[in-house]
Amino acid sequence: MTDTDRAGTSDTDRAGTSDTDRAGTxxxxxxxxxxxxxxxxxGGKILEGVTVIDLSTFVTGGFCSAMLANQGAEVVKIExxxxxxxxxxxxxxxxxxxxxxxxxxxxxxxxLELDLKNDDAKEALYELxxxxxIFIQNFRPGTAERLDVxxxxxxxxxxxxxxxxxxxxGQTGPWRERSGYDLLIQGMSGIMSVTGExxxxxxxxxxxMTDLITAMWAxxxxxxxxxxxxxxxxxxxxDLGMLEATLPWLTKQAGIVFxxxxxxxxxxxxxxxxxxxxxxxxxxxxxxxxxxEKLWGELCEALDRPDLPDDERFEQNADRVEHLDELEAExxxxxxxxxxxxxxxxxxxxxxxxxxxxYSVEEALDSPQIEARxxxxxxxxxELGEVPVIEHPLKFRNAESGFELPPPLLGExxxxxxxxxxxxxxxxxxxAELGVFGDEDDESDAGDADDAGNPDDAGDADDAGNPDDAGDADDVNDD
Numbered sequence: 398m399t400d401t402d403r404a405g406t407s408d409t410d411r412a413g414t415s416d417t418d419r420a421g422t423x424x425x426x427x428x429x430x431x432x433x434x435x436x437x438x439x440g441g442k443i444l445e446g447v448t449v450i451d452l453s454t455f456v457t458g459g460f461c462s463a464m465l466a467n468q469g470a471e472v473v474k475i476e477x478x479x480x481x482x483x484x485x486x487x488x489x490x491x492x493x494x495x496x497x498x499x500x501x502x503x504x505x506x507x508x509l510e511l512d513l514k515n516d517d518a519k520e521a522l523y524e525l526x527x528x529x530x531i532f533i534q535n536f537r538p539g540t541a542e543r544l545d546v547x548x549x550x551x552x553x554x555x556x557x558x559x560x561x562x563x564x565x566x567g568q569t570g571p572w573r574e575r576s577g578y579d580l581l582i583q584g585m586s587g588i589m590s591v592t593g594e595x596x597x598x599x600x601x602x603x604x605x606m607t608d609l610i611t612a613m614w615a616x617x618x619x620x621x622x623x624x625x626x627x628x629x630x631x632x633x634x635x636d637l638g639m640l641e642a643t644l645p646w647l648t649k650q651a652g653i654v655f656x657x658x659x660x661x662x663x664x665x666x667x668x669x670x671x672x673x674x675x676x677x678x679x680x681x682x683x684x685x686x687x688x689x690e691k692l693w694g695e696l697c698e699a700l701d702r703p704d705l706p707d708d709e710r711f712e713q714n715a716d717r718v719e720h721l722d723e724l725e726a727e728x729x730x731x732x733x734x735x736x737x738x739x740x741x742x743x744x745x746x747x748x749x750x751x752x753x754x755x756y757s758v759e760e761a762l763d764s765p766q767i768e769a770r771x772x773x774x775x776x777x778x779x780e781l782g783e784v785p786v787i788e789h790p791l792k793f794r795n796a797e798s799g800f801e802l803p804p805p806l807l808g809e810x811x812x813x814x815x816x817x818x819x820x821x822x823x824x825x826x827x828x829a830e831l832g833v834f835g836d837e838d839d840e841s842d843a844g845d846a847d848d849a850g851n852p853d854d855a856g857d858a859d860d861a862g863n864p865d866d867a868g869d870a871d872d873v874n875d876d
Contacts, residue, residue, distance in 0.1 A: 442469025442797050447623065450475065450525055451506070452546060453535040454482045456579070456608035457563045457639065459502035461615035462533055466505030467789040468798055473525065473814055474503070474805070478510040478835020481807040493781055500804040504776065504786050508805035509814050510834045517831040519545055521815075523554045528818065531619050535563035538573050548634045557632035559622045561615055567638030577639055582607035586643040587660070591650050594664045611642040666725075671717035672696070675755060676729050681737040685728075685744065686751040690714070699748035700731050762787075778803045808834060 447470040451462040459482070466472040476482055482503075488496045511518045526532060532551060534541055541547040541562065548560045562568060565577025583589050583601045593600030615637055622633040644651070649669055650660045660668065665684070667673035673686050687693050690713065697705045705711050705727060710720040717724050732740060737754050744752040756764065762773055772790070775783040784803060791798055811834045815825050828834065 443793070444468040444470040444620075447471070447531065448529045449473065449531040449533065449619075450522075450529045451533045453533050453563065455484050455535070456502060456605050457611040457615060458533045458535045458561075459484065460609055460612035461561070461563075461619070462506065463502055463504060464612070464616040464789060465531070465619065466802075467800055468791075470531075472506040473529075473810070474506045474508050475511050475522065476508055476807060478512050478808070481508070481510075485807065492784075495781070495804075500784060501787065503804035504800040505802050506805055507802070507810035507814055508807055509810055510808040512832060512835040513544060513546075515832050517828070518833040521828060521833050522546070523551070525814070525818070526551050526554050526558065529555065529558065530623065531559045531561065533561045533563070533615070533619075537576055538562075538564055538568050552632065555632070557626060557630060559619055559626065559633050559635070561619055561635045561637065563611060563615055563637045563639070565639050567641060568636045572640075579605040579608045582639045582643055586640055587647060587650065588643065591647075591660050591662055591668075593662050595662045597662075599662075607639055607643045610646055611637065611639045614642045666721060669718065671714060671721050672724055672728060674725070676725070676732050678732045678737045678740055679735055682755040683732065683737050683740050683744075684753050684755060687714075688751075692750055693717075695748050696744065696750045699744045699750060700728070702727070702731055776800060776803045779806055779809065 444465055447465070449462050449465050449470050449472045451458055451472055452475045453459060453462070462470075462472045462474070474482070480486075482499065484502060485496055485499045487498045490497060511522055513519055513522065532546075534546060536544075542550075548558075548562070551560060552558055564573070565582065566572040566575055577585075580601055583592075583606065584599070586607065588606065589599040589601055592602060615635075618635045618637060622635060626632060649667075653660050653668060665675035670686075670688060673688070675682050675684050685696065687696055693711075693714075694706055697703060709716065711717050711724055711727075735743070741752060741754060744750045761767065767773060772788055774786055774788055776786045778784045786800055786803075788799055811829075812822075812825050815828065816822075820828075
């Protein structure tokens, strides 16, 4: 569909949007260095006026766009008609048929079903891209080209677009065509070689750590590119690989390797600090973190163990690291006399030494500190009433942040997205008639293995141009 196909509506007729109206395209002297053009209300959200088109699936792109939504960006999530992002189906658990895992990645977004097998749907996507600031995808290299959503194609419609291409191993190199997920990257980055007990098999971190690391780099890259565009007027192509995104976080371990030594699994112990680990108490566990000699002395005083600092095995941090097993035995012998709560009071509250309990996730979410900070709140869901939301942690003094929209129902904003861009109801009806949103009267696709992101269909020519490739194990790069 072209502009002239839509009841004579031109670009300038639709909401009066021009290139200079889009966030971050002002390049004259005095333009906003933050990448946003509008003055905006004092105390408003930093990314208000920024539009993000998110064609990714699962975590790397999903958490990235959630971070942008939290700061005020409009995030339009493109989903496969009748099925949506595969993470919608991740579970159990499910709450009234919805995945709470999906919720945690989807607050603040709008859901738009587009059948990208349909040429009219592609044209509709291109028209959305014309007014967008950031485009996110997390396909294997080559998939975006098959879908006609690659950088070159989209910048024909918006030359100053910020295009974020997330993949497992980046767009170049011998592994570029491999798919990858958090578990694979934890293994290939070395994380699993330093996680867990020394005498046990490798252990992965319990959360999708490399997905989340990549998502944070993605959000950082998108916002820094937006800042640069505010200064230069130029868009950007960002190539982000999960493996490379993870390696800079191996700060201590990389330092050990650079020194010519070998890293190893140490459980909760630290390779360069001691004591810095989990200890057993009378009724549970406690974490104690000693970073310098002052804290070491204060801990020994709190434990009523004045003998420890005088022991040549434990005098300096390097000594303690060298004799870590003996140190652990001495400290745990003392900690066995009191409960965790009692030691928290003695060590953390009275002595001011960094120490804390080992909470379950439920205990962490219900802790008095989290309650006082207002981190876990509720948001109104269109079908389920109030549902919980974990707010993001940035608390600005002069700007607002926070999620305004609940996790969307599939296709909830099909009409709204186009209506907000100046389309008439007749034009939107015409899009529906052309199958842009899929077959709105046929929900059979939802359970169809050929359309549900089935790994066996990865790269199938019959699926080219359909966002169900986003859920294919061979084409998407995270979980």
